[in-house]
Amino acid sequence: xxxxxxxxxxxxxxxxxxxxxxxxxxxxxxxxxxxxxxxxxxxxxxxxxxxxxxxxxxxxxxxxxxxxxxxxxxxxxxxxxxxxxxxxxxxxxxxxxxxxxxxxxxxxxxxxxxxxxxxxxxxxx
Numbered sequence: 001x002x003x004x005x006x007x008x009x010x011x012x013x014x015x016x017x018x019x020x021x022x023x024x025x026x027x028x029x030x031x032x033x034x035x036x037x038x039x040x041x042x043x044x045x046x047x048x049x050x051x052x053x054x055x056x057x058x059x060x061x062x063x064x065x066x067x068x069x070x071x072x073x074x075x076x077x078x079x080x081x082x083x084x085x086x087x088x089x090x091x092x093x094x095x096x097x098x099x100x101x102x103x104x105x106x107x108x109x110x111x112x113x114x115x116x117x118x119x120x121x122x123x124x125x
Contacts, residue, residue, distance in 0.1 A: 001114045002026025004096050009119030012086055016123075020081040022096030022116055027053070027077045033099040033106055034079040036070060038092035038121075048094070050106035051079055059106060064090075086123045093118040 008020040022034060033052045039045040049070035051058045058070040069082040079096060097112035105111050 001028075001098065001100065004098060004114060004116035006094070006096055006116040006119045009094065009121045011122045011124065014086060014088055014123055014125050016086050017082070017084045018086065018121060019083065020094055020096070020119060020121070022079045022081075024077045024079070024098055027098075028100075030100050031098055032102050034070075034072065035097045035099060035106055035109075035112055036079075036081045036094060037097060037109055038090075038094045039118075040089075040092040043092075045095070045109060047107040047109065049081060050099075061107070083121070086121075088123045088125045090121065091123050092121060094121050095119075 005023040012018050033050050035050040036048040037045050038048050047061050049060045051070045051072045067085045072079045095118045096116040098114035099112050103111045
C-alpha cells in the first residue's frame with residue numbers, strides 16, 4: 001500500500017457540481033475497491049460510495065444516490081467522485097480509502113486499511 005492523494009475539494013454553491021480525485025499510485029493487484037467516506041462537523045464518518053477496480057461497478061449511500069457518480073481509471077490508478085446537485089448537507093471532509101482483498105461490506109469503514117488525507121467540500125446555500 002502507498003499513500004492516497006486526494007484533490008478537488010473546494011467551495012461551491014448549492015445546486016453546483018464538484019469532482020474529487022484520488023490517486024492510488026502504488027495500487028497492486030490485491031487492491032479490490034476504493035471507497036469514499038465523509039465526515040461533517042460533529043458527526044461520525046459515513047459511507048458515500050465505492051467502486052470496484054475490476055468492473056467499475058459502483059455502490060452508493062441513499063443520501064447521494066442519483067446525484068453522485070463514482071468511477072475509476074485503471075490506467076491512471078485514479079478514482080473519481082463526481083458530485084452533482086450539491087446540497088449544504090453535503091458539506092464535509094471527504095476521504096478516499098482503499099480496500100485490499102475482496103469483501104461484500106464496502107460500506108463499512110473498518111473494511112478499509114489505507115486512507116487519504118481528506119479534502120474539504122463546502123456547499124453554500
